Amino acid sequence: MSLREMVVLAFALSMDAFAVALCKGACLSEQKDKGESLAIAASFGFFQALMSLIGWFVGSRFRAYIESVDHYIAFGLLLFIGGKLVYEAWKNRDEELVCTPLHFMELMLLSIATSIDALAAGVAMAVLDLNIWLAILLIGVITLVMSFIGFKAGKKFGARFQSKAQLIGGIALIFIGIKILVEHLSA
Numbered sequence: 001m002s003l004r005e006m007v008v009l010a011f012a013l014s015m016d017a018f019a020v021a022l023c024k025g026a027c028l029s030e031q032k033d034k035g036e037s038l039a040i041a042a043s044f045g046f047f048q049a050l051m052s053l054i055g056w057f058v059g060s061r062f063r064a065y066i067e068s069v070d071h072y073i074a075f076g077l078l079l080f081i082g083g084k085l086v087y088e089a090w091k092n093r094d095e096e097l098v099c100t101p102l103h104f105m106e107l108m109l110l111s112i113a114t115s116i117d118a119l120a121a122g123v124a125m126a127v128l129d130l131n132i133w134l135a136i137l138l139i140g141v142i143t144l145v146m147s148f149i150g151f152k153a154g155k156k157f158g159a160r161f162q163s164k165a166q167l168i169g170g171i172a173l174i175f176i177g178i179k180i181l182v183e184h185l186s187a
Helices: 003-027 036-061 063-091 104-125 132-157 162-186
Strands: none
Touching: 003 036, 003 063, 003 104, 003 132, 003 162, 036 063, 036 104, 036 132, 063 104, 063 162, 104 132
């Protein structure tokens, strides 16, 4: 996997976190930012990187068993994750925001929930030819930055872009999955 593809993967995986940060920023738009933007960004970035690493570790342990079908697994997981993001974007396009203050437990739950896709992507990464440490670093840093931007944008513009961010991330993951499958089948 090239550096460009890793960056696209990291951006695509960050879209869930971006959308949630955007929503939280919009909810808290009337309040002064008391560090919530940094807390969300750091937590989302950390969990996204951690879950990707856990997924990669689990996938690597079973690589010998799945090597003959690895491209189908990567394609299937990325198609599923991307499809889920597209579906959620479509399903939630007209929902009203429900605003609550940010608490530690909510932050942890949101961090885990937005990084489940990264866990599955980590399993897919185990069967790809890539520098896992660079991929993990990119995923964590890009998610941190995108979450920070999302929170600040949410405070400024509201949540009208939430479903668009999920849609773009989902489509990017689907295209990466298709590319992996096509490259393997044409080899």
